[in-house]
Amino acid sequence: MSALLELRNVNKDYRIGGFFDSSTLHAVKNVSFTLDDSKPEIFTIVGESGSGKTTTARMILGNETPTSGSLRFMGQSITAIRSRAGKLKFMSKAQPIFQNPFEAFNPLSTIDYFLFSTARRFLGLRDKAAIDAATDKALHHVGLSLAEVRGRYSHELSGGQLQRIAVARALIPEPKLIVADEPVSMVDASLRMSIVNLFRDLRDRLGVSIIYITHDLSTAYYISDRVIIMYKGDVVESGVAQEVLGNPQHAYSKALSQAVLPPDPEAARKIIMAKIA
Amino acid sequence: MDGFAKYLGRRLFQFFLVIFLGVSLAFLITNLSPVDPVEQSVALMTNFGATDPRSVELMRQALQELYGLQGSMLDQYLAFWGRVIRGDFGPSLSAFPTPVMSLIMSALPWTIGLLTLSLVITWTLGNLLGALAGYYRSNLLLKLSGAAVMALHPVPAYIIGLCLLLAFGFIWPILPISGGAQMNLQPGLTLDYLRSLIVHGTLPALTLVLVGLGSWFISMRSLVSNIVTDDHVVYAELGGVSSNKIFSQYVARNALLPQLTGLALSLGNVFGGAVITEFLFNYPGVGRLMIQGIYRGDYALVLGVTTISIIAVAVAVFIIDLIYPLIDPRVRLS
Numbered sequence A: 001m002s003a004l005l006e007l008r009n010v011n012k013d014y015r016i017g018g019f020f021d022s023s024t025l026h027a028v029k030n031v032s033f034t035l036d037d038s039k040p041e042i043f044t045i046v047g048e049s050g051s052g053k054t055t056t057a058r059m060i061l062g063n064e065t066p067t068s069g070s071l072r073f074m075g076q077s078i079t080a081i082r083s084r085a086g087k088l089k090f091m092s093k094a095q096p097i098f099q100n101p102f103e104a105f106n107p108l109s110t111i112d113y114f115l116f117s118t119a120r121r122f123l124g125l126r127d128k129a130a131i132d133a134a135t136d137k138a139l140h141h142v143g144l145s146l147a148e149v150r151g152r153y154s155h156e157l158s159g160g161q162l163q164r165i166a167v168a169r170a171l172i173p174e175p176k177l178i179v180a181d182e183p184v185s186m187v188d189a190s191l192r193m194s195i196v197n198l199f200r201d202l203r204d205r206l207g208v209s210i211i212y213i214t215h216d217l218s219t220a221y222y223i224s225d226r227v228i229i230m231y232k233g234d235v236v237e238s239g240v241a242q243e244v245l246g247n248p249q250h251a252y253s254k255a256l257s258q259a260v261l262p263p264d265p266e267a268a269r270k271i272i273m274a275k276i277a
Numbered sequence B: 001m002d003g004f005a006k007y008l009g010r011r012l013f014q015f016f017l018v019i020f021l022g023v024s025l026a027f028l029i030t031n032l033s034p035v036d037p038v039e040q041s042v043a044l045m046t047n048f049g050a051t052d053p054r055s056v057e058l059m060r061q062a063l064q065e066l067y068g069l070q071g072s073m074l075d076q077y078l079a080f081w082g083r084v085i086r087g088d089f090g091p092s093l094s095a096f097p098t099p100v101m102s103l104i105m106s107a108l109p110w111t112i113g114l115l116t117l118s119l120v121i122t123w124t125l126g127n128l129l130g131a132l133a134g135y136y137r138s139n140l141l142l143k144l145s146g147a148a149v150m151a152l153h154p155v156p157a158y159i160i161g162l163c164l165l166l167a168f169g170f171i172w173p174i175l176p177i178s179g180g181a182q183m184n185l186q187p188g189l190t191l192d193y194l195r196s197l198i199v200h201g202t203l204p205a206l207t208l209v210l211v212g213l214g215s216w217f218i219s220m221r222s223l224v225s226n227i228v229t230d231d232h233v234v235y236a237e238l239g240g241v242s243s244n245k246i247f248s249q250y251v252a253r254n255a256l257l258p259q260l261t262g263l264a265l266s267l268g269n270v271f272g273g274a275v276i277t278e279f280l281f282n283y284p285g286v287g288r289l290m291i292q293g294i295y296r297g298d299y300a301l302v303l304g305v306t307t308i309s310i311i312a313v314a315v316a317v318f319i320i321d322l323i324y325p326l327i328d329p330r331v332r333l334s
Helices: A053-060 A084-093 A111-123 A128-141 A159-171 A189-206 A217-223 A241-246 A251-259 A265-276 B002-032 B037-045 B053-067 B073-086 B100-135 B140-152 B157-171 B191-228 B231-238 B243-272 B275-280 B286-295 B299-327 B329-333
Strands: A003-016 A023-036 A042-047 A068-073 A094-097 A177-181 A209-214 A226-231 A234-240
Touching: A003 A053, A003 A209, A023 A053, A023 A068, A023 A226, A023 A234, A042 A053, A042 A189, A042 A217, A053 A068, A053 A177, A053 A209, A084 A094, A084 A111, A094 A159, A094 B231, A111 A128, A111 A159, A128 A159, A128 A189, A159 A189, A177 A189, A189 A209, A189 A217, A209 A217, A217 A241, A217 A251, A226 A241, A226 A251, A234 A241, A234 A251, A241 A251, B002 B073, B002 B299, B037 B053, B100 B140, B100 B191, B100 B243, B100 B286, B100 B299, B140 B191, B157 B191, B157 B275, B191 B243, B191 B275, B231 B243, B243 B286, B243 B299, B275 B286, B286 B299, B299 B329
Parallel strands: A042 A209, A042 A226, A094 A177, A177 A209
Antiparallel strands: A003 A023, A003 A068, A226 A234
């Protein structure tokens, strides 16, 4: 077995405050985990706002440099990637999906332009028909087609559609890893499951590993293979999703799982009334 | 095309509504002012000795007709609209009997030339510097120029103007400090005249640029720093899109949209003149004309300048509404 992604003792500090009264904020403390190359999985990072999960994601994508520790992707250090060619090569294997689908595409050009340029950039395609075919194939993976998207602007599509197109864009280079930072938090609740199911589908059919970052325990429980729970920069718990979320040990993860209301409305009402009283 | 016709119709309606309300308000305010142009004229003319009361009464009637002040307020209002459409605001009081319209027409070219040119310079420079400062946050040179622009921003026009006037008019007297061109030169397309125009316009234009730079700079910088954190920019950065392309295609292009609206509004405001700067440098533009009108109680002149600048702003907004769909696809269909 070889490692697809390996984080070892990763730390990230920020200096906050003014010139005279600055202090250090430890956004991420000693995070280590490894994703296996041969066994694609959905690896979930759970945590509240400010827990360091987005910073971790940005470091994996090479957008932030860690203060200390190492991040290796397919054996190569992510922080050592400097050149344009190196960036392209890395990104053709590791793709991001963002939280806000309405911000994911530059609103001034049609979306197909960005899909086409992704195909040109990462696959090195020059032929118009081949670019169309690669784009169409990726869109089919998310239940759309090029015919539906061609010539449309981002404001003409719904959030759910845009998020699926963002997934399709990530699929065009045929990546090994997708880093999805809160991909469903701004999507309508009724469409959330379609995106989450899509991730499972990608893992099973295309063999893509997914780092799924969320604060939503129910989808995390539903979909994850493994999970880590972060709290104020620390990993407070990690392991197989069902075990960690089914039987939380740390005080914070207990509080988290207690905050999830049971699906039965009567039981939920009882809990709420007890909290109010 | 149907959608565009609808859009055009709505904008056109808005255009006329704005002009109607603005001009009506200008009429109302000048009408409520205690200055009575007729009595002022009569007073001016009877200053030099006793005049027969009957001829004074006749004079009063003739003047009322000239200024459109006959009948009830409503009659006057309707007659005023008729005159606005004909472009006739009556004779000026302070420069009797020159028509207001010809006073304005001789001042407009000066104002338009000076203000348009300095606005274009200010807008381009402010947006460019602001966008660069918002995008390259750690660049020392941009930080310094940002600090300089911010320090200039709250200084009022009369201070900056006076400083320039002292610096280049007295301490190091290389530039003329008054007027629009050299008095004894024949206006025309001669090299001497053009040179004189430029030399005379430099200080007022510099004042306007220094005064206006800050607000464009600050707004552009904050617009850019918002867009830089947008996901599509982050994606482009991750994908190794060159920073020049990110700057021009992703960041600056998105941030420029609201600035274009601002530019059009400011272009409309050009017709009102730059009151303080023109007055300070004795520049023969609309702003100085307006101040003269106010000081001398020249009711017709003030109303004329106000009306023209209202119409100009409305036209500018209408034009930007028409070209906006070409630049922003989001306006095209919604």
